[in-house]
Amino acid sequence: MADRMSAFFCMNDEPVIIIGAGPAGLSAAYELAQRGISIRILERSDTVGGIARTERYRDYYFDIGGHRFFSKIERINRLWQEMMGDAFIKVPRLSRIYYNGKFFQYPLSISNTVRNLGISESILILISYLASQLKPHPVEETFEQWVSNRFGTRLYQTFFKTYTEKVWGIPCSTIRADWAAQRIKGLSLLSAVTNAVFGTQKTKSLINEFDYPPLGPGMMWQRFRERIEAARGDVRLNSDVVRISYSGKSIQSITVRQDGSLREMPVGRLISSIPLNRLALLMEPAVPDCVREAAEGLSYRAFLIVVLIINREHLFPDQWIYIHSPLVRVGRIQNFRNWSAAMVPDPGTTSIGMEYFCDEGDDFWRTPDEDLVVLAARELEALGLANSGDVVEGLVVRQPNAYPVYDQDYRKHLEVMRGFFGEFDNLQTIGRSGMHRYNNMDHSMLTGLLAAENCAGASHNLWEINEEEEYLEEQKKAAGAAAVFEQILGQTFSRMDKLAFAVATGTAAGLALFLATAWLVVKGGTVVGPHLRLLAQYFPGYTVTFHGSFVAFSYSFFWGFLGGWLFAYLRNFFLALYLYRIRTKAEIMTLRQFFDYL
Secondary structure (H helix, E strand, O other), X not given: OHHHHHHHHHHOOOOEEEEOOOHHHHHHHHHHHHOOOOEEEEOOOOOOOHHHOEEEEOXXXXXXXXXXXXXXXXXXXXXHHHHHHHHOEEEEXXXXXXXXXXXXXXXXXHHHHHHHHOHHHHHXXXXXXXXXXXXXXXXXXXXXXXXXXXXXXXXXXXXXHHHHHHHHOOOHHHOEHHHHHHHOOOOOHHHHHHHHHHOOOOOHHHOOEEEEOOOOOHHHHHHHHHHHHHOOOEEEOOEEEEEEEEEXXXXXXXXXXXXXXXXEEEOOEEEEOOOHHHHHHHEEOOOOHHXXXXXXXXXXXXXXXXXXXEOOOOOOOOOEEEEOOOOOOOOEEEEHHHOOHHHOOOOOOEEEEEEEEEOOOOOOOOOOHHHHHHHHHHHHHHOOOOOHHHEEEEEEEEEEEEEEOOOOOHHHHHHHHHHHHOOOOOEEEOHHHHHOOOOOHHHHHHHHHHHHHHHOOOOOOHHHOOOOOHHHHHHHHHHHHHHHHHHXXXXXXXXXXXXXXXXXXXXXXXXXXXXXXXXXXXXXOOOOOOOHHHHHXXXXXOOOOHHHHHHHHHHHHHHHHHXXXXXXXXHHHHHHHHHHHHHHHHOOOOHHHHHHHO
């Protein structure tokens, strides 16, 4: 199909029509305009940016949903820099989790987490994690199974379950594991601890600094629009596509409502970023029953944001706070001043975004704005973040089709939709909604760029794009096929994970002495543990008591951790030395690789 599509696109001289001016649609339009290909982009609302837009109220700017400009995809980073250049500001990330009346730092801080949870709960979480590693769920079909296998059941129930069910409105046991694998790929308790201890990690969810436009993401999308129009591209706002006519396997025309009237436009090539279910319902003639049923089976979660202007200069230092408490309805709270001070015109005030997750059209979605403002102010006070009396005014912004839902049947329905739309030789779907994939902003933009390349003759399969940078690096990796010898060596002499081995050794040593002490205390007697008491000479503060068992655990864990780490390091060192000699002879190893191995 890809070859047929490329051939068609190369031969057809009609403008490329793009439905939706969000990050994906704008990226496609910009790439095409730079290549000199005629484009027309149609946006239903009165502004560009989609769910990543910036709204404005009395010179207060606020970001819908919160968007950081950080990507592992270098092409996207270059594009952002091309648009914003020196206008970007560097923002140190600070976001925390509110749970059980306390704030937990994220990324993980061991001291903060242990202090808030307590020693006993922290040990139980560690034991739960070890149990999950020894006996994981044999299959990972649900979000609950996926997270429990990587964090342990107890930590899943503490930090993941409440918030996730608040966002999606369905039990975690019915959310597919695909969502977790895509959104928090590479993250586990071990990787989080690694970052906390050593400050070095590669997990996308744990960045510490990001770029940001001074007046919000809307600045970025407005510059996209200006560049597109400067290249003679046609950007039309308030243009609602109401019908897509097709014949056979080709889109023939679309009907657009503009300024209260309908206008039909011929279609040479069509790129759509609107929700797949809506796309199916716009088709004429009507799609087959199986496709219609699949479209009805795909669902999207909505949210609304209640913006409160508060008569206080400082409230809290975070860009946002995740609210894991089941006692309030709010799911996340943004502080727009902490994204950029320029987004708040009055230095004596603060603007807050209270985010509520719901379904479009449900009772909460239809709640009057004034009632939502009162609710948001009351919950802000209940959380101890501000007094409701300090709220000067508020407004509500509703966002439908925000998050594609990964329920139990979504994959089956999505395959039907992909099969149907994939047969069209002049249609591509892109972005989060257009692919029913919970993409980050950078990945959505990448789908738009590659769709544009298809219009210029390439043959990318957009559905095979990995969310991470590995897709772009695939060709570079393929060029390293000559390193098969190194791969064989790596598989034969596996590197020992120093942190994992150290944690395991320390935990085993700590638990052994902890349980030995606790058992002697429970056993009792006239003289309790006369031999273990001698450890007090080496472990100051140790006694054969329940309190002493925790002291013993701490000392034993520390020395076990240190010994395990040193053993793993020396083992890796001598193995690396051996491999270095082999690779030197083969002339395929550098001194830098030697140190990287350590």
